[in-house]
Amino acid sequence: MKMGTALIYDEEMTKYKLLWVDPVCKIEVPERLIVSYEALVKSGLADRCVSIPVREATDAEILLAHSEEYLEAVKKTPYMHLEELMTFTQKYGDVYFHPNIYHCAKLAVGATLQLVDNVMTGKVRNGMALVRPPGHHSQSSAANGFCVFNNVAIAAQYAKKHYKAKRVLIVDWDVHHGQGVQYCFEDDPSVLYFSWHRYEHQSFWPNLKESDFDSVGSGKGAGFNVNVPWNKVGMGNSDYLAVFFHVLLPVAYEFSPDLVFICAGFDSAIGDPEGHMSATPDIFAHLTHLLMNLADGKVCAVLEGGYNLTSLAQSVCQTVQTLLGDPAPRPAQLGGACESALESIHSARSIHKKYWSCLQHAAAPFPEEPSSKNRRPAQQGGSQGPEGDAGGDAQREEEKVEEKEEEEIVWPEPLRRVAPSLRSALLLPDAVECPDGCARFSPAHGPGPLERARLRKSYLKESEDEASVTLLYNLTALLGQMEKNEIRNGLALVPDVSMAATLLTSASLSKRVLLVWMGEGPVPSQIIEDEKTLVVHIDSMEPHEAHSKYYIPIPLKKGCGDTAGVMQAVLGLLLPLGYQYEPGLVLLARWPGYQVEGGLWQQLTCLLQGLALGHTLVLLQENETAPVGITASCLLGNAALSLGPLVAPGPEDVGSFERLRLRLQTDWPLLQTTAPEKR
C-alpha cells in the first residue's frame, strides 16, 4: 500500500497583505503561513514529507468553479492602484485584494491540484497544502471571507474530471460555514459536503439561513450536504468527537468516498479570535486519524482559516504528524458533548435520517410540525438583517468580553508524539512466515525457572508443555516492550485466545485496558471481573440485560459477518467508549472460527490505533493464519481497504444498539446523540 505524505507550500503565497485599514480583514496576515511552515520545519515534520512544488492554476481549472466574468475581473487586479483595489474590493464582502493576490490565488489552487495529482496517481498516500488565500467562502462570481478562488471546490471538480473520482467527501472543520463549497455542490450527489460552523442561530457570520442543519442539498443532491451549526461558542474536544462519531463518520462510511478533502481551517481551535472555541490542537490529530481509513487513505488536507498563530501552528503540526502515521496523542479527559452540541447533533441526524440508512432507525424522529419548542428563537430585525437591539447589544457585550478574554486564553502545548523505533512486532509460530515490514518478536532473554513455574502455575494448570510457557513469557515480554514504548503494536498467534487475553490484561501495567472481543467467547470471567479492563464484546449473542459498566456486549443478529452492522457499532458505540475510557493498551481478540470480512477487520485494526498511543495488540488463534497479512499491513500503518458503500444495518440490530446507548450513556456520556430533555 502506498505510503508517504506530500507537503505543498511556497513562500510566494505569503507575498500579499492588507494595504488599508479594515478591522475584519486584518487577521488574515502572511504570518499565518510563515508560522505554520516554520513549525513544520522546526519539528522535523517538513523533512519527513515529500515536498511537492506549487504551480499556477490554469484558467480552465479556475473555471471549474468560477464564472468567466469573475475570473476576467480578478485578472485586472494586478494592474490596479490602491484606490482601484479598494473600490474593487467593495464589490465583495469581508475580503481584500492586493496587486499580488491573483497570483497567490492561482498558486493556492495550483498547490491543491498538485496535491490531488500526487495522491490520485499514488506517488504519496495523503498530504497537506499550506495555502493562502483560503477558498471555501468564494463563490462562482464572488470573492468572500478572505477567499478569492475556491481551492477545494475546484480540486473536487478536477478530481472528478481528470481522475474519474465517483464520490468525493469534503470535511470542512473550519469554524466558518464554507457556503461557497455548499453552493457549488448543492445538487451534486457525487460530492458529500460536511461542515460544522459557528452559527449562534444565524447571528454569526456569514449569517446565512442556508448554513443551518436543514440545508441538506437539493434535487439529486438531497442528503449530500450535512451542516452541523454550533449555536454556542466554547465547543471542545468532546463536542468535535461526538459529531464525528454520531454524524460524520457513519454517513461518510455509508457514502464510501474514493477521495477525501479536508477544508482544514484551524479557526475552530482554542484561542482563535473568530471561533472562540475550546478544542485543543491535539484534537486535529484524532479528527485526521478518523478520516484516514476512508478512500484507501487518500486524504488531501487544504488550509483554510486559522488566525491565532500559536494554535494554528500547533494544529497544522498535529494534522501533518498524523498524516505521516505517527501515533495520536492520548485524548485528555473526554466527557459527553454539551447540550447545545447534542441539539445540533440530534437535528442533523434527524433531518438526514431519510437520506442515510445508518441513521434510519437510529435518529429519534424529527417533529414534522416545528412546535414552538423546536423553533429557533426568532431573529430580531429579520433573519438577514442585523440582530435587534437586544441581540445586538448582548452580542456586542459578549464579544467585547470575548475580545478581552482571548488575550488570556492559554492551553498546554501538545505533548511530543514519539514513534517507537520498532513499529510492529509479531509473535508467530516458526512455521508461519512473517509478513515483510514486520519483525518477528524474540525477547532479549528467555524465562528463568521461577518465571516458568509461575506462568505454568497461573495459566497452564501445571502442564509440562514448555512451548506454551515460552509463548506466554514472550507475550508478556512483548507487552512489556510496548508499554515502555519501545514497540508500537503487535500481533500474536496463540493456542488459546482466552488464556492469552487473561494473561495480558492481568500483566499489563496500564491502569486501563480496552479489550475488544470479536466473536463468541465466552470472555473469561476473570477479565470481566477485573475493574481495570473494559470489555466490548461484538458478537451475535442474544441481547441480554446483565452487564456491568465494564462488560459491554454489542449483539448483532448476523454476528461479525454483518459488515454494515459492525461498522456502525464500531463508529457509534465502540469508538466513543474507547475514547472516553482512554486506555493505556488496546487488545483486539478474535475468537477462533469467526468469519469477519477482511476489510472490516482492517478498519477495526486501524481505527483502534487512534487510542493508547497506538499500542494495539491483536490476538489470533494460532491455526488462523489467513488474517495475519492483512492485520500486519494495518499495524504497519497502511490504510484499511475501503469497504465500499455500506448497506443498511439490520433494524433489529440498530434497535439493540439504541437500547444499549440509552442504558450506557449515563456512564459513558460520549455515547449521547440527543440532548437530555429530548429523550
Ligand SMILES: NCCCNCCCCCC(=O)CS
Ligand atoms: N468577529 C466576528 C465577526 C465575523 N468576521 C468574519 C470575517 C470573515 C471571516 C472569514 C474567514 O475566517 C475565512 S476561514
Ligand SMILES: [Zn+2]
Ligand atoms: Zn474560517
